[in-house]
Amino acid sequence: MxxxxxxxxxxxxxxxxxxxxxxxxxxxxxxxxxxxxxxxxxxxxxxxxxxxxxxxxxVPDGAKRIKNRVHLDLVPDTTRDEEVERLLGIGATLVGDHRKDDGTGWVTLADPEGNEFCVERSKAERGED
Structure with missing residues (x-):
């Protein structure tokens, strides 16, 4: 089951x-x-x-107080960096930048209420297309 x-x-x-x-x-x-x-x-x-x-x-006490124990990992259809800029432009905030010089890594952002999520490299950037 x-x-x-x-x-x-x-x-x-x-x-x-x-x-x-x-x-x-x-x-x-x-x-x-x-x-x-x-x-x-x-x-x-x-x-x-x-x-x-x-x-x-x-919810009555909907304010976020601690780090999310579960979060979404987004895989954009553009590049990771383009998607990060787009999301920052619509109201996301930067939490952590884990991009590496070789192009790998991810960026952690937060939505307007502080829920963290990550933006990974696109499939094309990972050679999966």
Whole structure:
């Protein structure tokens, strides 16, 4: 037996705003039958509105206090460095730069509520295309 991942859930202070940020990061969309709204306690985005996706839930004490124990590793369709610049431009913040002189490595960023995520090299940069 196995279990499928239906969604990855983020506890947060502003579920709607965070869903908009991650929509820009991933290109995921809301469920057209259940659109996200600022007053919703839960906001979902997924690939073509489907699963598995990301669920953002307002919680009473949604402020992040410690390092994430689970995080997303993003593989861009552009270069790693181009994606880092794009994400910084839409509101991400730099947490740690682990790029190496030989082109390997990754960059750790945080979303507007402080959730860390990493940007790895693209498949092309790793010679996988």
């Amino acid at each position: 196995v279990a499928d991942i239906g969604k990855i859930t983020f506890d947060c202070q502003d579920a709607y705003a965070l869903s908009l940020f991650w929509t820009k990061v991933t290109g995921y969309t809301e469920d057209p039958d259940d659109p996200n709204l600022p007053d919703h306690e839960e906001n979902f985005i997924g690939p073509d509105g489907g699963h598995p996706g990301l669920l953002f839930v307002n």
